[in-house]
Amino acid sequence: MNTIKFCLPDNISPEVFLRDYWQKKPLLIKQGLPQLAGMFEPDDILGLSLDEAATARLLTQNPTSQGDQWHLQQSPLSEEMFDDLPEQWTVLVQNLEQWSPELGQLWHAFNFIPQWQRDDIMVSYAPAGGSVGKHYDEYDVFLAQGYGHRRWQLGKVCDAGTEFIADQPIRIFDDMGELIFDEILEPGDVLYVPPKLSHYGVAQDDCLTFSFGFRRPNLMQVLDSLVDIATAEPSLFTPLLLEQPLQPSGQLEASSIAQIKSQLLAKLQSEQGDQLIAQAVSEVVSKRQYELLVPEEALDVSELEQALKEGAVIKTDYSSRLIYSQQADQITVFANGQRLEDISGCEAELLQRLADAQSLTYQDLLAADLPLETIMGWLENSWVWLDFDAQ
Template sequence: MTHAFCLPTTINAETFLRDYWQKKPLLIRQGLPQIIGMFEPQDIIELAQDPDATARLIRTDMVQNQAQWQLKTSPLSAQDFSNLPEKWSVLVQNLEQWSPELGKLWQAFAFIPQWQRDDIMVSFAPKGGSVGKHYDEYDVFLVQGYGERRWQLGKWCDPSTEFKANQPIRIFDDMGELIFDEVLQPGDVLYVPSRLSHYGVAESDCLTFSFGLRYPNAADLLENLCKTIEHHSEQINSSEFAIPFRLSPQPQPNGQLNSASVADFKQHLLDLLANSNQFDALLQQAVAQTVSARRYELLPTEAEYYPDELLEMLQAGDRLSQDANCKIIYTDNGNIFINGEWIDELSEVEQALLADFANGKSVDWQHLQQFADHISLDLLLDSLCDWLDNGWLLVESADDV
């Protein structure tokens, strides 16, 4: 099953990325009607109590006419949902691991590379419920799945924006001049750029699904770069990286390392990195491992597949596709990275097939037979079973295709 891009008919992917992405919000009425009816509020309340779920319960108590926010993180229990105030919200992360059907809706946003995907979060709130006025460091498509929610958008924020003191969540009072004030109905979608202040209030019992997208930060990249360099230490020890720097001598006390020397080291290092093909290769691997990593632990799969069984399923019309709970990316040189790991020792056919999955292709038996001249189908079926067992792929029933 495939889905058209979640964009208005008057805006294509190129226009959105040029004019809207991280620049201004976009309301898409009935942009994702497929989400309607997937979940009821009680489904999310029960899921939030699952011991493997990552959930937050936010309640707003009124104390002397002042809102006092309280936060409780998972594990949550039924007791946590008793004696709640009038206004509260429960949020559950990583919904695609619990609902492959929901995860498939990522295809509607495939005009943005999957390495930018974070996760799908759901927020349930009764009438009046909210998580306050805030901003996020990630871009998000807010999809109304049940009920109605009013959204207001205001000023642009940055790391210097001040939040209310002594509160368990990052909220503020001043959103500046409002630039958007609309109620979303089921199936409606609102794109909110990162750092744009927003405030959502439930007009009725409602479910809002947040398809979040984010870029890595410097700390993540440096951490993976250090790991990559350590992994390739033998090659590095015999390369340009092992040659001592030649610095200009400077008068300074015998025991001092002055700031000028440190600045000299920095410049030499930057010059080396800017002109090193070896560093480019190391950085590519570090970036790929960083952006393909999942923020949440992958739950083990219960199903176990065998080649003969899989062959029968494929010949009966079933298809294989990427599990949206997993991140598969490939680089210009064909290397495959899955969930933060470089998958080496793959054949060219296996690399090409995983790239097809990463690009959203649904693979059937006819497609697999095209590789018969290049690889044993028995070996390919073995690999496909391993990928299914690892949680990288899903089987799409012929009845659903």
Template sequence: MTSLPLCLPDSLTPEQFLAEYWQKKPLLIKQGLPQLIDMFEPEDMLGLALEEDASARLLTQAASKQNGQPQWQLKKSPLTEADFANLPEQWTVLVQNLEQWSPELGQLWQAFDFIPQWQRDDIMVSYAPKGGSVGKHYDDYDVFLAQGYGQRRWQLGKFCDKDTEFVADEPIRLFDDMGEIIFDEILEAGDVLYVPPKLSHFGVAQDDCLTFSFGCRRPNLMQIIDSMADIATNDSDLFVPMLLPQALQASGELQTDSIDAIKTQLLQMLQSERGDHIIRQAVSEVVSKRQYDALMPEETLDTDELMKALAEGATLQADYSNRLLYSKTSDGFVLYANGQRIDGLDETAMAVLIRLANGEKLYSADVKEIDSDDLSEWLENGWVWIDFAE
């Protein structure tokens, strides 16, 4: 159960969105995320971009002295105040992984609970003064572009592919031709625009504006294969040489029949119970890994302070800067956190962590059967976040 309404038009069910729009076509959701209005101001994000541990980029655009064409420059974090001195008229600063810096912002992921949380990437903010943009581009993932402050004009064009030509010698992937413009609207604070993968888009700040990108991403096959190899190294049976049929052949030839026989045994293993286990664990580890290194909290609650806060009405919630998920097997549930399988949990603890992973707010009565030291460890690990009662 979520505490926020879903970020969808009243006339559209989650089932309809997934069937008709997800990875197919864009959708404008007027006032889809009003909770974001006035949550942050530009100065907040500019200050955050200067933090030593922030993952930030400063993108500037100025006319080239040689031909007058726009020339982009990119500076990655760490950024300093000197980087923001003498900027050209058009510039943008981007900050990734905002959930780490604002658990309150991270909780807005609940408005997108129609998308499995293991597909969430991170929340990025884009600040730009009037005229600022990051150029015409496309992303390989789904994104919900939520306006938090000011206005931004968005244009959407054609779907791109691997043959799309980018402008040469630029620090970011940009192109000139968006094809036919199918969408041209100005988003106000609280509005949300869903953009499917590979759809070209171009956003230009109409005034000082903050746009928050809620990105969704799936693993690629190379990540899964790499993880499977790591897991398989712990299975001694897989190190036993294969038994293969042998036909008479030239001594220097590796025949197609031999390759096919090896492929057949490999596929048989992947389709077996052993293969199911390897694939399940590989996928679970990959999708539960955090993309960015964890920030160490400046202050932590000790066990007594935690229990006192819960007794006074504070709630425990999943910390969306971390990755907490579970999968169901023939033996029950298995929990993963930040790329690691968590073993040794009793049924009560597992049930509570599953509820947290599903986005529930839990009160003192919900966790009364959990040892207080375990709760403190969950908090210290970053699996949960405590929301103090007002």
């Protein structure tokens, strides 16, 4: 049973947040994630940034007579890159939930937002004065303080006309307009920032800030996925029938284009079109952004059974993407960008429960009469993880 409280102030319900704040205006949530305070220390993140499998960046800020010049180094990072650093610098590491399933479980605090919109958990380490500059994001983000203190300033809403500083490796700007927020966050505090709102965070001391990002697919991703799926539909390869007015032999009439457009829209709005679009969107939003981290050690079936008998539970591994769609009485499950074709109704039901943030006990598996070999497959695919510390 999940006991993590929603990351919202006591006086704001999920309904009020989604109506009044989501993608509209920022919100400070004091002690929104108290579990995060002290979960990691700076050395943990600096050490992880050097792992060759980590997705990390080192950002340095060098003052010049013309203003600060930023420099960006991408992973793999090395210890030599940390020699002779300037006073202001930052290390960013993506996809933290892959390295810490316990951290990944904090996504439960945001279960009032559909989990298919989750991006990843990024951590930013900076010593006093470090930042990533004044910027905005195209997605929603909850900025959670895990260690130390960071001062956050929020300003204007940006748009396509926002001018960035030229010749910099990152998208930053000088003008945030009139400030609407200026406060220092303590460990456990969370700041929600909607898309396109300018923000600027500066470390006040050794500081770890965790970004829980949410984003939606863009139309190009959906169209690309739709085309891939449609190639398996033979009916779509049948040449169209069109009314043919008399016209010059070299001209493509606007009326012909209109007919083709009309038939295309009719196909998209048909039951077949609904199914194709549903699958295309499901595959896009369930795709992983990062390469799967293969565990060094794995349980065998007998060890798995023993752990479950002793109280361990199966939970969703949030380094993977497990979602489902439902049309009529049919549940379709997607994992890491793939539709799961050859699974039983029982397996689909249990995966649906996991996608809905439920845990599975040994008794659940016995009641479903699901072989433990099936669970082993889930573990090997990193769809789930085994929580030994469950009570």
